[in-house]
Amino acid sequence: xxxxxxxxxxxxxxxxxxxxxxxxxxxxxxxxxxxxxxxxxxxxxxxxxxxxxxxxxxxxxxxxxxxxxxxxxxxxxxxxxxxxxxxxxxxxxxxxxxxxxxxxxxxxxxx
Amino acid sequence: xxxxxxxxxxxxxxxxxxxxxxxxxxxxxxxxxxxxxxxxxxxxxxxxxxxxxxxxxxxxxxxxxxxxxxxxxxxxxxxxxxxxxxxxxxxxxxxxxxxxxxxxxxxxxxxxxxxxxxxxxxxxxxxx
Amino acid sequence: xxxxxxxxxxxxxxxxxxxxxxxxxxxxxxxxxxxxxxxxxxxxxxxxxxxxxxxxxxxxxxxxxxxxxxxxxxxxxxxxxxxxxxxxxxxxxxxxxxxxxxxxxxxxxxxxxxxxxxxxxxxxxxxxxxxxxxxxxxxxxxxxxxxxxxxxxxxxxxxxxxxxxxxxxxxxxxxxxxxxxxxxxxxxxxxxxxxxxxxxxxxxxxxxxxxxxxxxxxxxxxxxxxxxxxxxxxxxxxxxxxxxxxxxxxxxxxxxxxxxxxxxxxxxxxxxxxxxxxxxxxxxxxxxxxxxxxxxxxxxxxxxxxxxxxxxxxxxxxxxxxxxxxxxxxxxxxxxxxxxxxxxxxxxxxxxxxxxxxxxxxxxxxxxxxxxxxxxxxxxxxxxxxxxxxxxxxxxxxxxxxxxxxxxxxxxxxxxxxxxxxxxxxxxxxxxxxxxxxxxxxxxxxxxxxxxxxxxxxxxxxxxxxxxxxxxxxxxxxxxxxxx
Amino acid sequence: xxxxxxxxxxxxxxxxxxxxxxxxxxxxxxxxxxxxxxxxxxxxxxxxxxxxxxxxxxxxxxxxxxxxxxxxxxxxx
Numbered sequence: 001x002x003x004x005x006x007x008x009x010x011x012x013x014x015x016x017x018x019x020x021x022x023x024x025x026x027x028x029x030x031x032x033x034x035x036x037x038x039x040x041x042x043x044x045x046x047x048x049x050x051x052x053x054x055x056x057x058x059x060x061x062x063x064x065x066x067x068x069x070x071x072x073x074x075x076x077x078x079x080x081x082x083x084x085x086x087x088x089x090x091x092x093x094x095x096x097x098x099x100x101x102x103x104x105x106x107x108x109x110x111x
Numbered sequence: 112x113x114x115x116x117x118x119x120x121x122x123x124x125x126x127x128x129x130x131x132x133x134x135x136x137x138x139x140x141x142x143x144x145x146x147x148x149x150x151x152x153x154x155x156x157x158x159x160x161x162x163x164x165x166x167x168x169x170x171x172x173x174x175x176x177x178x179x180x181x182x183x184x185x186x187x188x189x190x191x192x193x194x195x196x197x198x199x200x201x202x203x204x205x206x207x208x209x210x211x212x213x214x215x216x217x218x219x220x221x222x223x224x225x226x227x228x229x230x231x232x233x234x235x236x237x238x239x
Numbered sequence: 240x241x242x243x244x245x246x247x248x249x250x251x252x253x254x255x256x257x258x259x260x261x262x263x264x265x266x267x268x269x270x271x272x273x274x275x276x277x278x279x280x281x282x283x284x285x286x287x288x289x290x291x292x293x294x295x296x297x298x299x300x301x302x303x304x305x306x307x308x309x310x311x312x313x314x315x316x317x318x319x320x321x322x323x324x325x326x327x328x329x330x331x332x333x334x335x336x337x338x339x340x341x342x343x344x345x346x347x348x349x350x351x352x353x354x355x356x357x358x359x360x361x362x363x364x365x366x367x368x369x370x371x372x373x374x375x376x377x378x379x380x381x382x383x384x385x386x387x388x389x390x391x392x393x394x395x396x397x398x399x400x401x402x403x404x405x406x407x408x409x410x411x412x413x414x415x416x417x418x419x420x421x422x423x424x425x426x427x428x429x430x431x432x433x434x435x436x437x438x439x440x441x442x443x444x445x446x447x448x449x450x451x452x453x454x455x456x457x458x459x460x461x462x463x464x465x466x467x468x469x470x471x472x473x474x475x476x477x478x479x480x481x482x483x484x485x486x487x488x489x490x491x492x493x494x495x496x497x498x499x500x501x502x503x504x505x506x507x508x509x510x511x512x513x514x515x516x517x518x519x520x521x522x523x524x525x526x527x528x529x530x531x532x533x534x535x536x537x538x539x540x541x542x543x544x545x546x547x548x549x550x551x552x553x554x555x556x557x558x559x560x561x562x563x564x565x566x567x568x569x570x571x572x573x574x575x576x577x578x579x580x581x582x583x584x585x586x587x588x589x590x591x592x593x594x595x596x597x598x599x600x601x602x603x604x605x606x607x608x609x610x611x612x613x614x615x616x617x618x619x620x621x622x623x624x625x626x627x628x629x630x631x632x633x634x635x636x637x638x639x640x641x642x643x644x645x646x647x648x649x650x651x652x653x654x655x656x657x658x659x660x661x662x663x664x665x666x667x668x669x670x671x672x673x674x675x676x677x678x679x680x681x682x683x684x685x686x687x688x689x690x691x692x693x694x695x696x697x698x699x700x701x702x703x704x705x706x707x708x709x710x711x712x713x714x715x716x717x718x719x720x721x722x723x
Numbered sequence: 724x725x726x727x728x729x730x731x732x733x734x735x736x737x738x739x740x741x742x743x744x745x746x747x748x749x750x751x752x753x754x755x756x757x758x759x760x761x762x763x764x765x766x767x768x769x770x771x772x773x774x775x776x777x778x779x780x781x782x783x784x785x786x787x788x789x790x791x792x793x794x795x796x797x798x799x800x
Contacts, residue, residue, distance in 0.1 A: 024598055027535065030665050034532035037658050041525045044654075047647050048521075075533055082530055084474045086228035086401050090134050092467035093405060096460070097131075097412065100453045100515070108449035108511050115726050119767065122730040127415070129737050134408055139799045141746055141791060145753055147404060148784070149737050150411040152760060155776075158418040163767045170768070186768040190421060193370050194772050197414060200377045202779045202787075204407055207381060209791040211388065211400040216795040228401055231394055231474070 010073040113165035126153030151201040162190035243286035248362045255354035262347020276335040279328035309428040313367040318714035333693040334482045340689045356382035360493040370427040390480040398478040413458025419451035463495030465523040473542030481586020485579040520553030528658045565716045566635035573628045580697040584614040587686040602675030622660035628704035732759040746792045754785035
């Protein structure tokens with residue numbers, strides 16, 4: 001019952017997302033599509049880990065599914081992190097740089 | 112590796128890290144631009160250090176030099192040529208950034224990145 | 240006639256300089272810009288395939304080791320370069336044409352930036368020298384910033400400054416990576432470096448070599464607007480004038496494929512390279528399309544879709560077989576043309592309505608049926624509906640990933656295509672089909688005929704490529720066979 | 724020995740430039756860093772690069788920054 005309420009609450013959350021200006025059917029349905037698309041595509045891409053280890057892929061897929069579904073609506077949280085303010089963009093750029101460099105230096109030969 | 116080259120490599124690494132630090136943590140836009148230009152300088156210093164040869168000579172063939180001695184002792188000049196281009200590119204990029212900052216200062220009246228370069232929807236609220 | 244190869248770069252570069260110097264004379268500038276713009280797509284079509292050594296320094300054979308060294312900056316011109324430069328040249332012609340007819344008084348600096356960008360991407364795809372590519376990459380970044388800042392859209396200066404600051408992190412990091420490669424091999428010629436790697440002169444598992452891959456890869460992410468740079472890329476598309484945005488996305492696509500082909504030639508022996516490319520491509524596809532679904536500004540939406548489509552190109556390169564890379568490069572050509580059509584078409588809508596919010600639009604179909612129908616076909620091509628060109632390249636990509644043993648990637652690619660279709664149909668419905676809001680005034684506003692002409696030209700190419708893909712794919716396949 | 728002193732000058736003036744409250748001082752300290760870098764290039768056997776860096780790093784860039792500071796505001800706050 002809790003999950004059902006949560007899904008119902010999603011529509012209300014989307015209203016806030018488009019807050020200045022009217023909210024149309026097309027926008028809300030688009031956001032719900034985006035929500036489902038995000039969950040499904042992340043889970044499917046987690047299955048790609050089976051080329052490393054089948055057990056790991058199964059575990060990650062299960063954990064990711066539970067985590068993503070219990071955290072809906074994802075899109076409002078997601079959109080806040082993807083806004084185009086310089087601070088956030090530089091932060092993510094430098095974070096990715098640090099991750100790539102660390103990963104390549106110590107783990108480049110593992111694959 | 113010569114001691115000189117090691118010191119230079121550490122310096123260039125320090126410059127790159129200072130630049131990346133200032134890109135994230137400094138709020139004032141002019142200081143942020145100064146900081147970011149240090150990344151470019153660090154990269155330039157690194158590339159010049161590649162061409163360096165300990166105990167070598169400047170790669171200019173003077174009259175009277177023996178060619179084979181010169182070839183064995185001169186520094187490697189290709190990186191130097193590359194860095195020349197890179198320095199000029201860095202300076203022009205910096206000039207364009209400062210010009211944009213000067214235009215934007217007239218609109219916002221502050222140099223804070225949080226105000227000047229916030230999310231586009233928030234800027235619309237700020238200007239209303 | 241190999242003398243035409245350097246002219247592909249020199250003509251737009253000289254035109255840019257001359258136009259900015261003599262921009263006082265309005266009429267002369269217009270005629271000159273028009274003539275140069277016509278020449279741009281013609282030069283690659285007339286030129287023969289071959290190599291051009293600047294300064295005439297031929298490759299030298301080392302008698303001791305039997306290795307060829309390339310002392311000169313080398314331009315190599317093959318079928319791939321021909322079609323890509325041809326496509327960019329045609330697009331530049333259309334954009335300059337739209338610009339010249341839109342304004343009575345043309346601005347010299349703006350034309351300067353357009354031609355400078357074209358020259359820069361042409362040099363990037365032609366060159367065989369990694370530092371030469373970096374120099375033109377920086378020039379391209381400056382031209383892109385200028386094109387964004389020159390637009391009259393609100394907050395374009397802010398977006399240009401953000402792009403520039405991110406660029407001045409991305410480019411020096413790439414320069415550092417090039418420096419590592421230079422330190423390892425003592426050369427900046429890609430053929431020499433690739434030979435040194437493949438003959439085992441460089442230890443491919445050494446940390447320095449891996450680190451150079453990491454740094455150049457980060458620069459590539461910035462150049463192509465894959466995550467974490469997808470927000471800024473879609474931002475600059477939405478803040479440039481529509482015809483400028485059409486050209487900007489072609490610059491992005493060309494710089495993406497030219498850098499990734501160089502990386503592929505050097506690092507293809509490392510399996511981690513392909514893993515990284517596929518990972519970021521999948522991320523770009525998921526993020527781009529899911530963010531496009533939630534946008535209300537349709538220019539921003541097309542920007543995110545364009546980023547999502549870039550993921551397909553990366554996917555093709557990352558899978559690494561001949562068929563997959565051919566599909567990726569074919570997708571790059573299609574994307575240049577389809578996204579340009581969409582940007583110009585939506586730009587025509589902005590021109591007619593002065594409104595970018597989809598919620599305030601509606602019922603445009605009755606007023607501008609030509610634009611509406613061409614946009615519909617363009618959107619269907621982007622989503623991959625047969626028999627248009629987007630379908631052919633996406634089908635090839637799905638087949639390639641299946642034959643490589645990654646059915647998950649095929650499923651993802653099909654899902655992203657479907658989501659692209661949803662985005663497009665949703666926007667199309669709210670803009671063209673939904674009843675017209677009362678406060679929207681559409682009477683008496685004409686779409687410029689040059690925009691309709693440009694869309695028509697691009698549409699013909701889309702349909703022709705969709706029906707006869709072999710014309711292009713067989714040539715690209717030969718090229719890919721050469722670098723594998 | 725000289726090169727190590729110069730390296731320390733480069734890094735110190737870079738850090739000092741970034742912690743100044745007065746932006747004009749930051750511009751001058753950037754010039755210090757650029758000038759020291761030019762001497763380092765000379766020590767690294769690259770006199771042509773050193774000349775360019777001396778002009779660009781020690782003169783042009785600080786002047787650009789100082790101009791920008793003059794057109795905007797001097798204090799960081």
